Amino acid sequence: MTTSDRSRGPRGRGIPDATVARLPVYLRALSTLADDGVTTVSSEELATAAGVNSAKLRKDLSYLGSYGTRGVGYDVDYLVYQISRELGLTQDWPVVIVGLGHLGHALANYGGFASRGFAIRALVDADPDLVGTEIAGTTVSPLADLEEQVRQHAVAIGVIATPAAVAQDIADRLVAAGVSSILNFAPIVLSVPSQVEVRKVDMSIELQILAFHEQRKLAPGGRVASELARDLAEAIGR
Amino acid sequence: MTTSDRSRGPRGRGIPDATVARLPVYLRALSTLADDGVTTVSSEELATAAGVNSAKLRKDLSYLGSYGTRGVGYDVDYLVYQISRELGLTQDWPVVIVGLGHLGHALANYGGFASRGFAIRALVDADPDLVGTEIAGTTVSPLADLEEQVRQHAVAIGVIATPAAVAQDIADRLVAAGVSSILNFAPIVLSVPSQVEVRKVDMSIELQILAFHEQRKLAPGGRVASELARDLAEAIGR
DNA sequence: TAGATTGTTAATCGATTAACAATC
DNA sequence: TAGATTGTTAATCGATTAACAATC
Numbered sequence: 001m002t003t004s005d006r007s008r009g010p011r012g013r014g015i016p017d018a019t020v021a022r023l024p025v026y027l028r029a030l031s032t033l034a035d036d037g038v039t040t041v042s043s044e045e046l047a048t049a050a051g052v053n054s055a056k057l058r059k060d061l062s063y064l065g066s067y068g069t070r071g072v073g074y075d076v077d078y079l080v081y082q083i084s085r086e087l088g089l090t091q092d093w094p095v096v097i098v099g100l101g102h103l104g105h106a107l108a109n110y111g112g113f114a115s116r117g118f119a120i121r122a123l124v125d126a127d128p129d130l131v132g133t134e135i136a137g138t139t140v141s142p143l144a145d146l147e148e149q150v151r152q153h154a155v156a157i158g159v160i161a162t163p164a165a166v167a168q169d170i171a172d173r174l175v176a177a178g179v180s181s182i183l184n185f186a187p188i189v190l191s192v193p194s195q196v197e198v199r200k201v202d203m204s205i206e207l208q209i210l211a212f213h214e215q216r217k218l219a220p221g222g223r224v225a226s227e228l229a230r231d232l233a234e235a236i237g238r
Numbered sequence: 239m240t241t242s243d244r245s246r247g248p249r250g251r252g253i254p255d256a257t258v259a260r261l262p263v264y265l266r267a268l269s270t271l272a273d274d275g276v277t278t279v280s281s282e283e284l285a286t287a288a289g290v291n292s293a294k295l296r297k298d299l300s301y302l303g304s305y306g307t308r309g310v311g312y313d314v315d316y317l318v319y320q321i322s323r324e325l326g327l328t329q330d331w332p333v334v335i336v337g338l339g340h341l342g343h344a345l346a347n348y349g350g351f352a353s354r355g356f357a358i359r360a361l362v363d364a365d366p367d368l369v370g371t372e373i374a375g376t377t378v379s380p381l382a383d384l385e386e387q388v389r390q391h392a393v394a395i396g397v398i399a400t401p402a403a404v405a406q407d408i409a410d411r412l413v414a415a416g417v418s419s420i421l422n423f424a425p426i427v428l429s430v431p432s433q434v435e436v437r438k439v440d441m442s443i444e445l446q447i448l449a450f451h452e453q454r455k456l457a458p459g460g461r462v463a464s465e466l467a468r469d470l471a472e473a474i475g476r
Numbered sequence: 477t478a479g480a481t482t483g484t485t486a487a488t489c490g491a492t493t494a495a496c497a498a499t500c
Numbered sequence: 501t502a503g504a505t506t507g508t509t510a511a512t513c514g515a516t517t518a519a520c521a522a523t524c
Contacts, residue, residue, distance in 0.1 A: 016491070018490080018492090025427070028425065029427070042504085042505065043505075043506070049427070054505095055492075059491090059492080059507085061506095062506090069499090069506075070499045070507080072504080086450070087449055087450045095445075101344065102344035105344075106340035107441060112441075113442060117449070157445065180452065181452045183444050188266075189287070189288060189289040201441060203351075204262070205259070205263065208261070208354060209262065210395055210419040211355070212324070215325075217418060256514080257515090281481075282481085292481095293519090294516065300484070304483065306481080306482050306483080307482075307524060308522070308523045311480090
């Protein structure tokens, strides 16, 4: 992971990476509750909605401060605000999407971004047929204008939805233009300076992890034939 | 995480979740090396290509067995085979994709699936205009045929690329029809029986994690104004 | 043999969890 | 006050890492 450590601030405060990764999940569950008119929620209820256990939820929230009331629970709106503030979602983050194939299209049209403080300010693609067209209200710029678009809109977060072959080049250009966070959908390991944060979304990897567990389910005792064979080989001294 | 523990097999063997999640990354790096004609690789080289350190790589590989040669390194093809086998990629996994908006389209057309032993056998969508059309060589079936498609093709892995509002219903139907692994792109926490494995891909969550780190970079010493204010409030006794 | 590199050990670090005192 | 629920402690568990003996 390319994430910073937690030794920040006085008294060693700082939020663990595992906690940061769960805050958006809590935020979504809280938003749903708020939409349903719920004003107060217990750690038990919120944990269930978020798919974690309540001890973990309370520990996670304790890193942000003491925002609950003993015997009562948490005020939904107040907690939404505190988590949003901690995640930096009370300000707008200008985003550029590079690559507008089906995936880029899906990202550009995804409503979940705008509602969370992410503003898609620029779309960039290499295909002349796409340049000039409008996607979700934004005109597609040519690849040559990448740096200009980043600077003009003060883009901090770049999304790479290009083929793998050009992803590293795009990353280099994004970083050179001033982008310091990258969300990478291309199936390659990007090389970037250490101060640049990269997160990867890789559907193929997720499927392979599922296949591993799926395979385990097939054999009796959760063990596959190949594994039994290896044990046997070892038992007889290889 | 909805993953199984590692107490499998004799002598407590079993591969840690963190290792399983990295095996596909190693596999991809090895495939690239193989394509470049490289036949042998050291843990140091492979680790660099995969974006991890070599100690972690060697520890990870040691869970599979002793497939390297001291003083020499690892045979690329042999390691590709061993990792593929461990991940269950030496067999074909029939997949159904439910929901064929831009994202579903992107998934259906993604070449990275087929090349890794995943065979998209069925496409399902609720939109009558899409039903009957062909995407990446497969005809789209109506939602009503979901169960029939799953059974007919012996689908083990279901991909949900629908709007959040219907995702839980789709998950229920997939499970009832016999699917035991789900890759969920809808932004909700799915509720499924414990024997069903669910993995989630959530772009909005990834962006929010980036925003958190981005925000930290803005303030001097990595601390944002709101945090400084809280420290101050605590220092003076709240 | 000398040099190189694996596989494993052991120490450290970070995350999870149960339990319960604090307190509304 | 009595009941409920938080925030925190401490134990446990799992993951990472450096170091090096084993061995090609």
